[in-house]
Structure formats: structure tokens, C-alpha cells
Amino acid sequence: MTDRSVVVTGMGAVTPLGPDVCSTWAGLLAGRSGVRTIESFDASGFATTFAGQIDTLPELAGTWAEQRARWSAVDQWDRKTELLLGAAQEAWKQAGGDDRGASSLARPDRIALCLGSEGGRKLLEEVAERTLAFRHEATLEPVVPHLPIGEMARMRPGHPTRVLASTLGIAGPVRTVCTACTSAAGAIAEALWLVRMGAADVAVCGGTDTLVEAFMVSGFSLLGALSTRNDDPAAASRPFDFERDGFVLSEGSGVLVIEAEDHARARGAPILGRLLGAGLSNNAYRVTDSPPDGRGPLVCMTSAMKDAKIQPPDVGYVNAHGTSTPMNDASETRGIRRALGAAADSVTVTSTKSMIGHLVAACGGVEAVVSLCTLRDGVVHATRNLTHPDPDCDLDYVPDGPRTIDGGLSIALSNSFGFGGCNATLAFGAEGWR
């Protein structure tokens, strides 16, 4: 086993703030919200009528556009795959990859692919049609019809992974991480360890998800998990605010290209930052609730710092999971305090979800990109809508607008916590960190 240092050489993002990293980061620094009333279906009768929504899709070109045509022809193209390929195209090109695919960066069997993705987010209308079609209307007995060609493929969590592997001709280790809101961060952690131990020289990693459809909005709404601030959608996601009332569903994708530093330097790749370490943990508590003592976040943050060989005072920024649910934000605050100790008083903590909502399986990918932009520019974006501080949330959440950090930032942690009690923390370093 080797212990190679791992750097980031490509970043891509498609979010409600824009179809690429540049527009997303600019939107975050401007404090814009990508949350608005749902337009893709009539949600007027729902308890929650808004979501984070992408209105400008990235333009796929060359082999990326060819892949869309190829998979569409067999009914295996869907929105989350489109978002993924948009983000991956941006990251791949920034890393120096081209239309030759894997071989333009490394030997195909030396490139890994690790993605966070959940099962197919089906349109409720499709679910209804399928269910009604599957049962005789009068007897409710199965009638066993033929399904659309692509139905099974699109339902599988690994389908976007398969499409991207095929697009790039990746022949190394490939896996799909399915840990709800932790999926993308868990996938990036997997990729880190594969590159570090020498199983791959390059890894494409991140996540994709689309939650803005009736089945998901109705389901999470009836669970009581969503904000119902229908009169002011842009103010609905308010992490760490006393008046927060739930999270905001959203959609998007975030992708990194990471590689062994020696490999990246040998081919003259841009070094955008360092992926120093990762930690995973489990709450073993309740399915949707966070433990009030913050023990799950404590374990994964501590593990990530140990894996990254850093100490709490090294950490200048935490990109919080920050969902805007009453339980998560207080539990995460407690976890950060316990993990960082006295250093928690001087760290900046912000929630990207305050502006783009919750991308669930993709959030860790986008927030990894945001963490790297933060280190690159030495600027922390604000936590939007934090106007009534919660006494149980007592960290520096940067509520008043973006903040330039004197002397820049060296280390950022990015937290992701998921339904089912799974937790992941990624530790990033600035390019110059040793």
C-alpha cells in the first residue's frame, strides 16, 4: 500500500445558481438564492410549493453530446444523468481531459470512478401509471405488462455511474455510493483512498441528484421534513436561524477530478487544491433525526482530521451540512464544537444550502467544489437568511455577506450527514499546504 498525496485538478458543478462552477460561485458570493416556486409541475396543492431549480442546463459538446444521443435512443437518459455529465464535462476539461476520454489523462484501467447517487427519482405520474398498469383496475391482480425499455436501467442507483464510465471509457475501479445525503461525500472519500493507496492514478468523483418532482416533494413534505415558507421561497432555507422550519429540495451535480500529486505534476495539470483526508461514521440513532449530542459528526470530523494529518487549529472554514432543519443544525453545531474544541470559536462555518437548497445525493459534490473555491480565493460565502440567531447554534456562520479572510485559508472541512444516520467529512487543503 502506498500513501500518495492527492490533489484536485478539475471541478465541475451544475446548480440552481448556474450551469458551471464560475456562475455558482459568483451566485454564492452575491448571496443569490436559487430557490423559487416549482415550475416543472403543478404543486399548488402541495404543502410545499417551492424548490431549488436549475433553469440553465450546461451545453454538452463533442463526445458528451454523442453520449446523450446514444443513451436517449435506448430510453436510458434522464435529468440526473444530464446534470452529471454537465458537471463531469466541466471538470474533465479543466483537468486537461479531452474527447479521447480516459486515455487523455491516464491509462483507462488507472482511472477510478466513484459517484454518489440514489435510485431513480421517478415522476409521480410515472409511478402512478406503472402501478395502475401493473394491477388489473378491478381485481388489483398483477397483469405483468412489458415495461419501457429503459425503466430498469434508469431506476438503478448506478445508472449515471455506468453512463459516465462508458462516456470516458474508464476501466479502473468503479462504484456507486448510496448513503442518502452523504452519497457524494462518501464517493469522494472512496476516490481519495483508491488514489492514495495506488489502485488508481486519477479518479472522477462526486454526485448527482434531482429531487424536484412530485413524488419526492410529496413524500418529504408528508414526512414533515420540508420548509413550508411558500410565501417567500428565497427565505425558506435558513440554516442555523431560530425560525428555520425544514429543508428545501433541490437538484444538481458536483464533480471533482482528483489524482496523485506526482501524476498530476508529471503531466503539468493545474493543481486546484488538495484532498487531504476523509472520515465516515454512523449515528446508530434514529432514521431521520440527528443525535443532539453531535456524536456522529464528532466521530467523522475527528476521523477526517486524523486521516488528513491536521489539527483543529489548522481548520479555517467548515462548509456545514446546514440543512435548515431544527435538529440537524443544532446537532451539527454541537459536533463541530466537540470536534474542534477551542478552535471552534475562530472558525467560519457556512451553509451553501441556504442559497441552493438540499441536493441530497449530490450535495457533497457541490459543497466540495465550494470548499475548494473558498480556499482558492480566501473568501467565505455568507449563510443567507440567518437573521434571528438560534442560541443553540453559536458559531460564526458569516451571516452578513461574504468575508475575505486576511492571509487566506489553508484548510476547509466539508460535512455531509444523511438520512439513516450516515456521516461523512472531507478535508481539503489549499494548493500550497504541506
Added chain:
Amino acid sequence: MALITSVGLACPLGLGREAALAAWRDGSSGLTDNDRWPTDGFPRADAGLVQGFNPRKQLPDRKAVKLMSREAQLGVFAVVEAAGGTDVCARAGIAPERFGAFAAAGYEVSALRDHEEMLAQSRSDDDPGKLDINRLFSTGRDAYNPLAPLRILPNMALFHAGVTLGLQGPHLSLGSSPAAGLVALGEAAEAIDGGDADAALVLGTDAQVEEFRSQMLVEAGILPTLAAGEAGAALVLEPDDADDDDPVGVLAWCAAQEPTRTGYADPADDGATRSRLYGHVLVLAGGPVDACLGDLWGDPARDRAEINGLPTRAELLASRPRTGWLGAASGILDAALAVEEVKAGRYDRVLVTAAGIAGDLAAVVIGRSGATRG
């Protein structure tokens, strides 16, 4: 080397480790008549069912059963058996945050059943065959099962396993491919060997015997070659200083992607990628194997690529024709059977392989302690 110190099984071969391994040894088939739904006109009338499983009586927390999908129920049975009860951390003297959990789990689509009444209540007045989605929050709301969205999350099986055993260490749930189970096993071994955990649970669980899923298997070309099946399989891994008088463990593992594969029956697949992967894992394991528990279906045309990839001098074993298609559970079930083969003294080292529909491949070598691991 990470040792596999315990096994738990709920599979078509039997409910419980002893029953399942006895059936494996005597060559029994786990396929029986499928009584879950009328199979008239369906390509197969049999299925790999777990017989005698009553979750409300056989799982430790009856109240939690209603939160669980079928694969979660099977998975919890298997992990409790593998762990020897729910208090494994205390008995083993391992801190909960040092006990990891890694899983491959199927995705829940049978939750469609949960929605039938709600959908029936939400039909359009103008066209009863169509849905009026805004009725969800009027007439349909009372019929909505709010637990349904939780059951479709692929990581729920591992959640229930983790809560049942109180595990708080490194935690990873991988997608629904058969290969994912072997990757989960490899990741667990890495966690043990790398010092990230003092013990790790590995779970593979899936439940494909449901009419909607089975129809998907038809569309994917899996049925009728294989029957649909269901299983939960679990292993406990510990460092090789564990107190085990017959140590068997993970000698090596590796994963790869066949980038051009378009399905299970790709006629262009000559097994070259598999051959490279399996050859590489044998190098990592430090030598050849005696037997292979391969991704074999009992269909010569379909098995050609796998047979071409497997080492020629090893004996070939296959569970799938006797259990049916087990999806994410198949890799861990085969790993458990390989442990049994080695512990029984029939083979010293067994290569276990699995392939996913998306072209993902994984291979693990299981054998006695003492061989060098790559």
C-alpha cells in the same frame, strides 16, 4: 490480513447459517414454487425464496419491522446472526465508533405497493386512469404511507443493521450491483488492515422476488435464465490477531470496469477484462486458487466470458443456479460459501467473483491466513 470470523445467512438455501451451509454442502436447490403472485404467463414459476422467515418473530425489534423493506428485514436477520446477538460491541470489547459497517443493498421498488391506495384515492375525476397530483394533499393524503420514502433509500438496510447492533464506525453503503458486495467486503478489509476499525460488519442484501422487480429482470435478460431470488448475507471481519483457531480471511481483492459492456448477455464480451482482473487479484493474493465461486449462471452462452476469465486449473462452483438472481446479496453469499469451503478443508483458497449489469466487476480471494496479501 482481515479475518472473516463469523457468518450470518438468510437465503434460499436456508434460514440461518447452519441450515444454509448444510444445503450448500448437500447440493440442494433453494428454488421453490413462487407463491408470491400468480405466475401464469410469467417466464418462470419458481423463485429463490427464504422459507420460514417471520420478521416480526425473528428480528430483535418488532416495532422496527414496519419501517423496513424486505431486504432490510433479511439483512438484519443476517447481521444479528453474524454478530451473535445485538450486543456485539460490548461482548467484543470494541468501542462502537471502532466497529465499521459496509453494505451492498438492493434498491426498493416494491414500495410501489405502499402507494397503491394513495394513488387510487388520487385519481382524476375526468380520467380515472390518470393521477391528479394535487389530490395527494386532499383525498389521497390519508392513504399516503409517510414511511414509504424512507424505505426506498438504498442505505436503509445498513441503517437498520447499524442501529440494531449500535455500530458507529466507518459506514458505507454501495449501489445495488452484485459486484458491490465484494467491493464492500474489500473496503471492510481495508478498514481493518488500515487501522480505521477494530472490527467491521459486511452486509449484502436484496429482495428481487416481487412482481415489479421480476418484470424488470425479464426486461434486463436475467429472467428466465435465472429465477428471481432474495437473501441477506453478513460477515464479521476482525484483524488477524483475533482469537480464531481456524483463521480464514480476505487474501486480496480488486475491482474494475468493463467500459463497453451493454448488458449481461453482451456477445462481444470475450472475458478479456475479467481475465485481467482475476489474474491481477491472484497476483495480489500471492498465488493460484483451488476453486472459483464465479459469476456463473449455468447457461453456456452467457457464461462464456466468465469461464474465459477464470483460471483454468481451478474447480468451478456456482451458487446462482441454486439460489436465483440475488442482486446485491450474491457477492457476500458467495464469500460466505467460500469461507465454508475453506474451513471444511475442501480448498485452501477460493476466488469469488461478481459482475454487475453496468459492467462493474469485482473479485476477492478468500483463504487461510499465512498467504501474503497485496
